[in-house]
Amino acid sequence: xxxxxxxxxxxxxxxxxxxxxxxxxxxxxxxxxxxxxxxxxxxxxxxxxxxxxxxxxxxxxxxxxxxxxxxxxxxxxxxxxxxxxxxxxxxxxxxxxxxxxxxxxxxxxxxxxxxxxxxxxxxxxxxxxxxxxxxxxxxxxxxxxxxxxxxxxxxxxxxxxxxxxxxxxxxxxxxxxxxxxxxxxxxxxxxxxxxxxxxxx
Amino acid sequence: xxxxxxxxxxxxxxxxxxxxxxxxxxxxxxxxxxxxxxxxxxxxxxxxxxxxxxxxxxxxxxxxxxxxxxxxxxxxxxxxxxxxxxxxxxxxxxxxxxxxxxxxxxxxxxxxxxxxxxxxxxxxxxxxxxxxxxxxxxxxxxxxxxxxxxxxxxxxxxxxxxxxxxxxxxxxxxxxxxxxxxxxxxxxxxxxxxxxxxxxxxxxxxxxxxxxxxxxxxxxxxxxxxxxxxxxxxxxxxxxxxxxxxxxxxxxxxxxxxxxxxxxxxxxxxxxxxxxxxxxxxxxxxxxxxxxxxxxxxxxxxxxxxxxxxxxxxxx
Numbered sequence: 280x281x282x283x284x285x286x287x288x289x290x291x292x293x294x295x296x297x298x299x300x301x302x303x304x305x306x307x308x309x310x311x312x313x314x315x316x317x318x319x320x321x322x323x324x325x326x327x328x329x330x331x332x333x334x335x336x337x338x339x340x341x342x343x344x345x346x347x348x349x350x351x352x353x354x355x356x357x358x359x360x361x362x363x364x365x366x367x368x369x370x371x372x373x374x375x376x377x378x379x380x381x382x383x384x385x386x387x388x389x390x391x392x393x394x395x396x397x398x399x400x401x402x403x404x405x406x407x408x409x410x411x412x413x414x415x416x417x418x419x420x421x422x423x424x425x426x427x428x429x430x431x432x433x434x435x436x437x438x439x440x441x442x443x444x445x446x447x448x449x450x451x452x453x454x455x456x457x458x459x460x461x462x463x464x465x466x467x468x469x470x471x472x473x474x475x476x477x478x479x480x
Numbered sequence: 481x482x483x484x485x486x487x488x489x490x491x492x493x494x495x496x497x498x499x500x501x502x503x504x505x506x507x508x509x510x511x512x513x514x515x516x517x518x519x520x521x522x523x524x525x526x527x528x529x530x531x532x533x534x535x536x537x538x539x540x541x542x543x544x545x546x547x548x549x550x551x552x553x554x555x556x557x558x559x560x561x562x563x564x565x566x567x568x569x570x571x572x573x574x575x576x577x578x579x580x581x582x583x584x585x586x587x588x589x590x591x592x593x594x595x596x597x598x599x600x601x602x603x604x605x606x607x608x609x610x611x612x613x614x615x616x617x618x619x620x621x622x623x624x625x626x627x628x629x630x631x632x633x634x635x636x637x638x639x640x641x642x643x644x645x646x647x648x649x650x651x652x653x654x655x656x657x658x659x660x661x662x663x664x665x666x667x668x669x670x671x672x673x674x675x676x677x678x679x680x681x682x683x684x685x686x687x688x689x690x691x692x693x694x695x696x697x698x699x700x701x702x703x704x705x706x707x708x709x710x711x712x713x714x715x716x717x718x719x720x721x722x723x724x725x726x727x728x729x730x731x732x733x734x735x736x737x738x739x740x741x742x743x744x745x746x747x748x749x750x751x752x753x754x755x756x757x758x759x760x761x762x763x764x765x766x767x768x769x770x771x772x773x774x775x776x777x778x779x780x781x782x783x784x785x786x787x788x789x790x791x792x793x794x795x796x
Contacts, residue, residue: 359495369496408669409495414595414657415666460584461493 301386303342303393303478308387311447313472314357315352315377318465319383319420319453320383322478326362327335330356330403331375337447340382340397346383346397346450350470351376354405357416370407370416377461378402379424379449388429393443393479396427401451403468404458419458420466424451426454428474440477447474489583489662497590499666499717500673501570503534508677510735512619512708519647522608522620523676523705524557534705535566536676537616540650541576542789546762546781547646549576550654553597564593564610568593574654577661581725582722582760587661588654606739607796612760615708619796624707626793628737628743632773640792641748642769642779644708645732647789652681652697659683660760675705681729691722700729706733707711713775714752722760726752747772748791755781 315333320326335350352375354366366373381399388394401424407416426449435442453466481696505525513520523536535557555569574588600611606622622647630644631637653659655673658666670684679701687693694717699710712730734746748771756764770776777788787794 323491325492325494327492327495345530357495362495364496408500411669412671414493414499414501416493416495418492458489459492460489 282397285319302480303387306338306340307385307395307428307443307476308336308338309443309474309476309478311337311350311474313447313470315350315468315470317420317466317468319418319466321462322464324464325463326360328356328358329354329375333377333472335377335447335472337426337474337476339359339385339428342385344383345349346379346381346399347471348377348379348399348447348454349432352403352405354363354407357407366407368415369410371410373407375405376404377404377468379426379451383426391432391434392425394429395434395473396425398423398425399423400459401468402434403451403453417458418463419452419456420463421457422451422453422466422467423453424449426450430474430476434436437477443474443476443478443480445474447472486504490586490658493663497657498653499591499671502676503536503672504674508706510623512623512626512789512793513618513620513794514534514761514793514795515618517784519789520616520618520620521623521647521651521705522616529532536651537566538651538654539615540647540654542643542646543617543784544640544782545642545767545779545785547647547650547722548578550574551650551656558609559601562601564599566597566599568595568597574653574660578759581786583662585661585665585755585760588656588659590655590657590719591746592724609784621706621793621795622737623705623737624735624737626784626795627707627734627746628745629737629794630734630736630792632748632771632775632784634775635760635772635777636703636787637775638748638769638771639779639787640762640789641732641771641775642733642736642750642767643785643787643789644751645710645730645748645790648702648704648732649714649730651676652710653701656683656697658683665693670696672700675702675704675709677706679703679709687688692717692724707737709733709735712749718757718758718760722757725765726755726757727760728752748775754778 289417331352383397385395430443430445448471451468456463506528508525525534527533538552552572577585643650667685667740671684682698703709713728714729718724754765768776
């Protein structure tokens with residue numbers, strides 16, 4: 280029996296696709312620095328807005344797999360119905376946390392670029408105890424969101440894995456607040472910034 | 481997360497809201513009327529030169545001795561051709577939330593408003609008759625003159641004294657942001673509210689949403705309207721379900737007048753040691769009221785007052 284002359288060619292034809300698939304596999308871990316803006320409305324028709332600095336951990340696995348964006352927030356500005364304050368002027372402490380947990384799809388977006396995007400469940404917690412004479416503020420918004428990350432591999436390696444830098448963006452729609460007797464009518468959160476991390480091959 | 485929860489439930493707070501923006505006056509005339517189970521108190525303040533400055537207009541619901549709800553409007557006032565013009569800037573409300581779950585209660589709130597109420601105002605002796613708004617109209621009597629109707633020696637006198645002193649307790653509660661709801665956790669850092677006429681009331685709380693809490697309300701020569709001042713402490717111990725008991729004694733001082741001339745001071749105290757708390761409100765036990773003139777009585781917080789405020793103060 281003669282060997283199948285087409286087999287080597289078929290194997291070669293599969294090679295680059297397998298390489299791409301393998302390149303997209305594995306964990307991606309990184310930190311991101313960015314800005315988070317959120318606006319939400321109460322059932323009493325008051326509109327709240329918060330602008331925060333966000334320091335995030337962004338992790339994902341596989342070319343189809345889990346996604347996590349976990350952020351620590353520093354609210355810098357707060358507003359209600361157009362009345363805006365610097366949070367440092369009325370709150371003695373100000374912090375928050377944001378979580379997006381879901382599923383992402385990753386694909387090659389050009390030579391040395393990869394992108395990923397996917398939906399997830401979303402939560403934002405804001406805690407602002409007031410200075411003496413000022414009222415505390417807190418909120419816990421729950422909803423659904425999505426995120427996208429664009430990474431570039433410059434060629435360097437960190438902790439033995441390819442260094443990846445890029446940008447990210449996330450958006451969420453919130454509709455439930457268990458901390459505030461569900462006084463939330465609707466809320467929108469947007470977060471974007473720069474990313475640096477490692478992972479893959 | 482638990483710390484965040486300890487900052488309380490209930491609706492969203494206002495951003496950057498000051499706890500106390502109450503108006504204070506150099507002098508004031510206070511008037512009272514009591515239609516049915518309601519008490520209405522109008523305080524017309526004047527500045528140091530005697531010109532009209534601020535006002536406070538309160539409505540307190542007293543179907544039971546402890547009181548159940550209240551509302552106070554504040555702003556500036558002026559007179560114009562037989563009318564009292566009230567420019568309302570602040571609207572305080574302490575709603576009746578006894579039917580709400582503890583964590584869903586808003587407690588006392590303050591809203592900034594911009595409204596003008598014009599009431600017909602006719603003065604005759606020490607009465608002021610307001611008309612033009614069913615919420616506030618009525619024949620009001622100068623409060624310090626009305627205080628002269630109070631006795632000091634019988635149980636009925638003690639009942640009346642409690643009703644009057646408790647008006648001052650209630651007007652303070654209406655202005656304490658978050659009072660009656662989980663927003664009281666705000667006062668893990670104690671804060672002092674200023675009395676409209678004098679003194680202050682310090683509010684402090686230790687504990688959290690899911691633990692036993694101790695609320696300490698300390699009146700310091702506190703006066704929200706003419707002729708009535710409070711000194712002393714109310715302490716409330718409650719578990720996470722809002723159940724517990726009270727402790728403490730608040731002394732009251734009434735300074736009656738007769739046609740404006742000072743009369744004999746009435747003093748006494750309300751002892752809270754036997755009051756039971758259920759779901760965050762007075763639910764049983766008694767207030768022990770004692771007058772310096774000898775009158776004493778134990779008053780059930782959840783039953784209708786034995787005496788009406790109108791009869792106590794001989795109001796029309």
